[in-house]
Amino acid sequence: MKVFIRLLLMSLFVTSIFNASNSVAAGEANSSNTGNIRDGAYFDIGLGYRYKSDPFLFDDEPNGSGLALFANGRYQKYGLFIELPRGTSKQQSTIISFGYNFLNTENWSYDLQVAMNHPQLEHQLPISKDVSTRISHSKLGLRVLGDFNNTHLKLIAAAASGGDGLYASAWLSQNYQFYNWNFYTSAGIEYRNEDVVNFFYSINEVEGLPLYKGKSGYEYTGQVGFDYPISEDWVFEGFMRGTLLPRGISDSPLVDGNSIIEAGILVKYVL
Incomplete structure (x- = not known):
């Protein structure tokens, strides 16, 4: 996996240099x-209305069905941005993120981003009954x-909570x-190395x-959805998402299962 990460970063670097030269040329023109x-x-x-089922035994977002609030926002000025990705698509486990958009070309955008790459977890210790919180730090x-017409690609390589934690997706x-x-x-597909897995799931x-001591692993997610404009400002939306957890997580005593299922239907107002 380290070889994969190095190749990914090298490819991103080479692509950045190539696109930067094109961007400079376009800027001169x-x-x-x-x-x-x-x-x-x-x-x-x-x-x-949202339905959620996950295997986390001790979670600050309980399973079940009911009303749910969804919010998604982004503001950028002079390349500096802040994001609130709490909508229907959870392609990164962060409450809020910020960063700098340092390069744009016809089809590619490059950001330095500070974000959490794993949700915060907490569990109650059986003997003392104390609550142990695994805090997710922004990295x-x-x-x-x-962006290629109707096809969109997102690549992320970042530090993560837990010593030399590494995250890629x-x-x-x-x-x-x-x-x-x-x-x-x-x-x-998401990768978390052993340091990240043990920070959140080791016992x-x-x-x-x-x-319990876990190992690094891959997490797979698939999602389908739709949206329909009711009016200029109102949108009707629905989605269904499934996630398959790696063994390094699903074998932990804090987890009972290896999959997450979530679905929802909502009406949203677009500002």
């Missing part, structure tokens, strides 16, 4: 355009976005238009649970 093409703002907020990473999504209906499919003997 059109020197009057000095703004960042991704500068701007977007925000939507929705209320709907710096490189994010590359590819690749996401591919495709949009399909049918009259006013927009349908999409997306698939992703020490003193905690009153079986001793």
Whole structure:
């Protein structure tokens, strides 16, 4: 996996240099355009019905069905951005992120991003009944976005919680238009090294649970969804998502199973 990460970073670096040269050439040809093409703002907020089932025995987001609030927003100025990715697509486990969009080409965008790459977890110790919280820290990473008409690609390589924690992911999504209906499919693979897995899921003997040390692994996610504009500002949306956890996580005493299922239907207001 280390070889894969190095090749990924090398490929991103070479692509960045190549695209940077093209970007400079384009900038010289059109020197009057000095703004960042991704500068701007977007925000939507929705209320709907959500179903969630996950194997985490001690979780701050309980399973079950019920009303749920969805919010998704982004603001960028002079390349500096802040994001609130709490909508229907969870391609990164962060409450909020910020960073700098340092390069854009015709099809690619490059960001330095500070974000959490794993949700915060907490569990109650069986003997003392104390609550142990595994806090997810925001870390710096490189994010590359590819946009090819209705096909979208996202690559992330970043530090993560847990010593020398390392996180990498690749996401591919495709949009399909049918009259006013927009349908999409997306698939992703995430890698977390041993330091990350043990930071969140390892168990020490003193905690009153079986001793456990995990290994690095891959997490796979697939999602389908749709949206339909009710009016200029209101959108009807639905989705279904499934995630398969790696053994390094699913074998932990804190987890009972290896899959996460989530679905929802909502109406959102777009500002």
